[in-house]
Amino acid sequence: MKFKHATLLTALMLGSAAFAATPKDTLVLQQSNDTPTLDPTANYDTGSANMIENMYETLWTYKGNSLREFTPLLATKVPSFTNGGKTLTVDLRKNVKFHSGNAFSCDDAQYTFERNLVTNSAESGNWFLAEALTGTQANANDDKTVTWDKINKSVTCNSKGQLVFTLPKADPAFLAKLAFSGQSILDKQWAIKQGEWDGTEKTWKDWVGKDVQGSNLSKNPSGTGPYQLVNRDANALLFKAFAGYWGGKPAIQNVIVQKIPELAARQQAFLRGDADLIEAGSRANIEEQLKGKPGVVIVDGLPNTSATGIFMNENIKASDALGSGKLDGNGIPANFFSDANLRRGFANSFNYAQYIQDVQQGKGKQRTMLLPDSFPGYDAKIKTYSYDAAKAKSYFQKAWGGNVWKTGFTLNADYRAGSVAAQTAMEILKKNVEALNPKFKINIKAKQWSEMLNDSKQGKEPMIIIGWAPDYADADNFMYTFYSSNGYYFPRSNWKDAAVDKWLDQARATVNTAERNKLYSQVANRAYEQAPYLLVPAGVNVFAVRDNLVGATAANYNPMLGSSSLYNGSPWKVLSKK
Template sequence: MKKLVTLSSLLLVSAALAASPADTLVIQSAADIPTLDPGVTYDTASSSLVDNMYETLITYDGASLTKLIPALATKWTASNGGKTYTFDLRKNVKFHSGATMTCADAEYTFERNLVTNSGASGNWFIAEPLTGTQSNAADDKSVTWAKIDKSVECNNNGQLVFTLAAVDPAFLAKLAYTGMAIVEKAYSAKIGEWDGTEKTWKDWIGKDLTGSELSKKPNGTGPYKLVRYDANNYLFQAFDGYWGKKPNIKNVIRQKVPELAARQQALLRGDADIIEGGGRSVDEAQIKGKPGVTWVDDLPSTTSTAIFMNEKIGGKGNNLLGSGKLDGKGIPANFFSDVNVRRGFSYAFDYQGYIKDVQKGKGIQRTMLMPDIFPGYDPKVKTYTFDPKKATEYFKRAWGGELWKKGFVLTANYRANAVASQTAMEILKRNIESLNPKFRVNIQSKQWSEMLSDSRKGEEAMILIGWAPDYADADNFMYTFYASDGYYSPRANWKDTSVDKWLKQARSTINTAERNRLYSLVGQRAYEQAPYILVPAPVDYLFNSSRVTGAPRTKAGYNPMTSLYWKDLSKK
């Protein structure tokens, strides 16, 4: 108890910690945490914590992007032509509540995900193979309780059985995603979550779990449990009842520290062990080579980032439109629906300048919004270059010539305290405004959780946002960005009939060559229509206090598909 009091005191001190003790890992980040409920975890900030409290049935094997190994399951078999999967579950696994995990908990977890499935969660990609649609029961009447109940059941041997509506070659990879982590049925019902019964399921259809009771009082099987938290600080302790190898580090403190300079100084003083950096150019100048810092470079990147141009800005996002007209004092809600506007913006971004200045020459201008290390990526698809002359030509064509004559005022947002994002927006602003004195781009920072929420409702005009994969398959990127019913569709509101057709064909075949051909078609069409400005991808790197060691912080042990697992770290 005395130790807990001491750590609680440290927690309240926030960024002003003394040098952190060897049994305590201190992590500092600029981002807030939208949720701690696995069922709605769909951002990297939340998953970085959820992944250490909860566990999935299967997980990635070390640094491999393709090999999956048991976690809460011990083995599995596929049958019925790939439409049935049967899992044996690990025995004597304890939740943080002290209860023993059973098959009923696993069944409840997936049924809860299917019932509450909404645009706020990543459950759409597990719903499709299990119920035959990405939608929930409110949006698609074919989704019934009987269909949900049948899709995942416990058999008489205590095994978990999935019955798929259609073959899905990425199904196992999907089960490794954070949002598929197992939660306890009885505990969840007791604190006010869905009770798992047919009687009440309709009350929970599509329910947003972001601020759920389970988010406030998490209860997983993972190696760390949450002890206390406030708006900016989270304190975790190693779970004594953990079934696996006991963590080397007993305590973890995660702090929200918006100021980059404060995070940098905390790392260099030894107050923090791992911090969110400011992008390669800043980190190399301020952190690399400094005493007490370990730097690991040339790591694979599986994130894709884009500047979104919303073709149908709605709701309170209309406050960003100024006059709401093409009169030089604002923009209409459908400003970006003219392909000439989108092409003009695409030619106005300095891609090589961004790679040079922000990424210190270690960046890749990708042809498509997907990792270049994934099957399906086509390096031959055309790309935009920074070309003010071409940008001017397209802007003069836009809106029948009226855009160039009258000008516009646009407000674009980026994540608060994200230096690389801010710089990208500043580059675009500078280049756009240099083309025509009547062009104005106002850029402003916005809290991460607020930007996520507003953009999901189509209420942002232009934002910079990225995508980290849920599962290692091209579909997770291509469908997410380019399909008119993809997860990011409300943020861009771009629709192309041919693209939708090609994407559906690609996800319905296991023929790799055919899938690759279809993705190439999508990439080329996206180049022509320019729904996004493709921000160059980084060559990844990491750094931390030299006191911290472990496979996840090495080149050989690094896996871009997973969060940082604290249990695999040690500290001197």
Template structure:
């Protein structure tokens, strides 16, 4: 109780006066889904997990491809590229006070393989170590023996991975936040998986989002969690951190849904970083103001789309469930003409002008243009009311145009750019036919993320930040029938699946690029989603903050920051 009183007084002092030089304050609209690395698969959660936990490897400086050791000190590759042997850093202390051992690393990766589910990033670890993305429930060839053999410690305390086949992206996969090392004894002591064959089956596919470890995190990183509730996370520097002691001793992450409140706090100097509202708003309200540092023309390696679900699981979004003007059937978007119509009704150029202040990239594929495999020659849907009308008249044998429809779509709450995109689409679709109705409702991010991955959303704006720098991580994710976003879209195209699998089976860059071009062209024809323009990257923060660096593959690391 005394600690909570002291912390409450500390928070009050920060809110009522200038922020101390050893303290950072972040304000964001998004809530936090989890603090368990094994379940971390969204940018808000990973932004905090990356401060408390550490991976074997990380990206060097600003590079998106060059890797360097973190909890590892080095590694060797043998057996024709199928065996990786890691030397681990010594004298690394968990926040619990225990010293990290190889057994902790082995437990971490086995835990991720055991609990692997579609709601986490462990599918690509499973692909590398077990040869497939599914867990033991969905793939009976996944046994405890196979999991146990895939990652082991030898007598020298080295961690050894044994892959069934070569995976050129394996090292990059290990740098992902979700592969951060957790302590075996501590985690098992919380009632999580024991780390043995005895209870492994009970944990297969287990959702770790709300795990006990999420509530009581324990990493090796430079910051440890001191307090958390629905709106505030308070961190302090870990006094026994193995690396250089950070200059920032305290970090407050606050959930502040109201944009105006975030902006006012930032401009007063009561917040060092805030989540903005899109370029047009941020340039008008923040850029050029006293005490503001603005960085522009940053590379954007994310991709976003409005995904149309071809088998909507939530019947509450279907209205009447029929094409009678009062609802839609669950398979409304299974007609390609419906999907093409919605694509033709979205005005990407207006979105770039109004939301991105003219600084957006109208992409042809759900892949960053900086990645190999991107094809600028792939067809694009342009805003065309006449074309949209023609597609709607073809859809469902004319029933859509004649009877109309009522569609309910949710979007991430307190996010102006997402709201603007959905409202622009709604306006243009409804303008085509007075019988068309699109109802929009805001929803908290954690809830929207969960319902979309369960296939419950009818139409949802979702994005993807790369787990590792490879085209497969985008195109397989969005377009494969067993990709991560497949439950959100239920899109399946046999030819695309064949091309994506062929691209995974070769290390020939030219051949992979050819196959990805074919995927892009087929995706244009099938129109499973509306590709959103990618904003040109920018960032802003209080000018007192020093040491800010940008790497699009990692979170902003607090340990590198200081304040004048």
């Protein structure tokens, strides 16, 4: 049967709508978290990427489940560089419409990349685009070498209607960078109509570094993708297939994305057939609650290209998170984690084997560095920490000249609400640390995803568990992000090491693979010594789907895409039901 919009909207507002069975033309997804933004320029989290990748399109995307091959979207083909790797000319697809009805042209693509460069900030995924096109990660407010002329000349439209990128130096990762969902093409006329930047030199300075997460474009998006937003509220989003989509009519005509914080509620909806794909929790949750149940198919053995760590912030910028603000047992000072012995104590307090068993059902791997082991540059020979109460006690007794052991501490630690794996990790750490000394106290708390993201990027979180999914398939995207004092995650950890910064900059300056790998090994060794993070073991990815859902397979699973990161599923347009 066909689902009428009125029925869909009723279900949407209910939040936990119960269908006897979801209709063949309707996909119901359930997740624990909210969606921070629907503006591609501000997109830099998997929750937002899940939606944006289905509403908007990049010039090209990853082909099937490959991490190295691309297939064109708004480009007619994946181009090759000329001019010694500094010029990229892109032929654009014709007869493409935006959801607004506006026709797609090169002018939209130029506007998109210029807007990304103008508003570029540490809170968006545009720093690596800026680095490639303007030679710096910074925007014009933070780096005076970034001028309108430099931005305007870096991306242009020629007389043939082709999009031309001009790089100051060759960047072998540039094609992969443009496949990131944050580089999705915007509807220029629609954006301007919504009150966004008008694309001119006259007004560009007013928009430099501007936070567009909650932009009018986020509230009223218009992409070229197969699905368009129909409605949204605090707990759900409703999408319908875009009738004017150039790529053909998808089988799934309606998509409902519901925010259901409770894992048990999501699982029950899934088992009843009220939801087609859910954020199903850890491997343990899937195998214990879903595997073998009627109507459920398990897809296992999938690659994991994310990296997760427990952050220990060395410069906490929120007095209300510090308790007393002193090392007196009732709180912690802002620089509590600046002591390496303290960090080593925490690193030896985490039971990695228990996490692998309890969360990953024995199918996990303790990595040596915050880099997927499938990526070039990973070094399996780097030492790792293990759960050792005696070593942990020894390090805690040395920390802060013995004062930590003497006075104790009260520490606040947060994890993403609804994430069973993150909660379990924090509970393991809390139990083991508190068992060492009755004066040690860790208060763990669930926090909404968007709130945790915003607070942590401002350095307000003392300790959090958070991961990184790659923007593009290169070791630099992880190593620089986690370990450089200029990296995206630096405000969350505030760990700085001059030698590490030097090695990472050197790795960016060479195309010699062996030399880069050697430098990354040096970084990993130094990180082991200093323990800026607790490295959470990586699991083998697994997901559950309803047995009538066609297309959610390993062949369509690509860990570089946001839809794979959260639902462990596939782009909506490749799905159908039988």
